Amino acid sequence: MNASKTILVVGTYDTKDDELTYLAERIRAQGGQVVTMDVSVLGDPKVPTDHSKHDVAEAGGSSIAAAIASGDENHAMQIMAEGAAALSLRLYRAGEIDGVIVLGGSMGTDLALDLCAALPLGVPKYIVSTVSFSHMIPPERLAPDIQMILWAGGLYGLNSVCKASLSQAAGAVLGAARAVEKPSRDRPLIGMTSFGKTVLRYMVALKPALEERGFEVAVFHATGMGGRAFEGLAEEGAFACVMDFAPQEIGNHLFGSAITAGPDRMTHAGAQGTPQMIAPGCYDLVDFVGWQAPPARLAGRPTHAHNRLLTSAVLDADERREVADAICQKLSQAQGRVAVFLPLQGCNEWDREGADLHDAEGLSAFIEQMRMRMPANADLHEIDAHINDDAFTGAVLALFDEWVAQGIVKA
Known part of the structure; x- marks a missing residue:
């Protein structure tokens, strides 16, 4: 089994640092590598991430200052969604990541849908969300090979219930990155x-x-x-x-x-x-x-x-x-x-x-x-x-x- 697969872990590190850190630890514990991306707007993570919120906003042609100045959380998150999608695709094309997992509630899920839609078919893409499978998610926003896992008991803080979801998700995305046979182009x-x-x-x-x-x-x-x-x-x-x-x-x-x-x-x-x-x-x-x-x-x-x-x-x-x-x-x-x-x-x-x-x-x-x-x-x-x-x-x-x-x- 090839253990040298790298998973991009994405989320709002200002509010979900503990949960995202736990998720990354579970991936590393199984022999995977992790690249972290912060899509927060107002706060900062406890420890700097590999790709900061400023990197994300700039990848979308904007800035954190502009997101804050908008005074609207929906508009601000759309700035971050555009940047996260662009930056994730750039990392994949550069060979720096083999799969992606995004953690969030309704705000994070909204962003995650754009990010996953930007990545080609065959790239493992997982969303761990408190609103997985909800009717509020329109079918046209789902990437055709997206995977969703319900983040049960995970609205605020770590506990044994949400750890069960997060640990399964860590295994799922890393296992998918190891197992995937990407579409071949050897025949038309x-x-x-x-x-x-x-x-x-x-x-x-x-x-x-x-x-x-x-x-x-x-x-x-x-x-x-x-x-x-x-x-x-x-x-x-x-x-x-x-x-x-x-x-x-x-x-x-x-x-x-x-x-x-x-x-x-x-x-x-x-x-x-x-x-x-x-x-x-x-x-x-x-x-x-x-x-x-x-x-x-x-x-x-x-x-x-x-x-x-x-x-x-x-x-x-x-x-x-x-x-x-x-x-x-x-x-x-x-x-x-x-x-x-x-x-x-x-x-x-x-x-x-x-x-x-x-x-x-x-x-x-x-x-x-x-x-x-x-x-x-x-x-x-x-x-x-x-x-x-x-x-x-x-x-x-x-x-x-x-x-x-x-x-x-x-x-």
């Missing part, structure tokens, strides 16, 4: 979105076929956080090509579902000029949390309860036109090649002719709207088949091979 990567095989199953044929062609394929579960991970890697330019065949999160966001990947879903690959293959898998459904009431706009709709966590509501014809408009608007901004596959016989298994959620009128409305609003920079490929049919995967592979031969997708 295809980013694909989908759901489970009960509703979408094109990936079963596409993944091995693409791997035989020398590509790696990562399939993202498009239920909010999966879409965020997909978009995060797209923003980094990590994909040779994307096959975004389950953009349902666009409709989720449009119609007020909590299961959202945010407003910038289906934008980052286009902004990077990454070639995009698009299909509207499950475009006709909006997912919502199964143990909550559906969004008011979707009350009384036909639904499919996937499990106790997730239920899908069916969109009507006008709403499907809205989804088509949103997809086409996003694609119109793309800087790279775009191909849209439009399966004319349905876009999820529950919408096949004869299935419970089949709606011929709604499907027809969506298809016509896609035809009408398709942007000039996108090529439309209509397929007289269902999205789960062999004809769909065959059409995708045929065009993919053309793009590779033409150098549009770099092999």
Whole structure:
């Protein structure tokens, strides 16, 4: 086991010095190394940290004096959040840290979310918080590979209850830094979105076929956080090509579902000029949390309860036109090649002719709207088949091979 991993320990050392020092001691006791960062504003730590509050504020283009002068704790902490995110990323890129752990209440957690979002996928990032898993944390602010641990009994001062949380967190972040296999770049990567095989199953044929062609394929579960991970890697330019065949999160966001990947879903690959293959898998459904009431706009709709966590509501014809408009608007901004596959016989298994959620009128409305609003920079490929049919995967592979031969997708 490689013990020479360095963990960045972040927090407000003016109010939580004892707790942060204990956390650092537990990491060192397991053979890890520690770099400390103070994100306080008013007070000072008992012992100077490796990166002071002044270093943090300056990394964000400001100063502690400006934070204090603002007279507003929210504004002051946002100054520190911007600086902590910038400084942490700089330390990681310089090879000085292998993982990060942030300790805090609601203020520290607010900062921690920005810091973790700034670090690439694959960097161990832990938040120990008194508000872990709280509904006050919006999904769009969660880094796709973030880990949270509830800081039980830790609002003020050390005790045996909170030590149990802190010691576990110390072991978790150091263990993750030792064990992590960061994403490899030895083969060009295809980013694909989908759901489970009960509703979408094109990936079963596409993944091995693409791997035989020398590509790696990562399939993202498009239920909010999966879409965020997909978009995060797209923003980094990590994909040779994307096959975004389950953009349902666009409709989720449009119609007020909590299961959202945010407003910038289906934008980052286009902004990077990454070639995009698009299909509207499950475009006709909006997912919502199964143990909550559906969004008011979707009350009384036909639904499919996937499990106790997730239920899908069916969109009507006008709403499907809205989804088509949103997809086409996003694609119109793309800087790279775009191909849209439009399966004319349905876009999820529950919408096949004869299935419970089949709606011929709604499907027809969506298809016509896609035809009408398709942007000039996108090529439309209509397929007289269902999205789960062999004809769909065959059409995708045929065009993919053309793009590779033409150098549009770099092999």
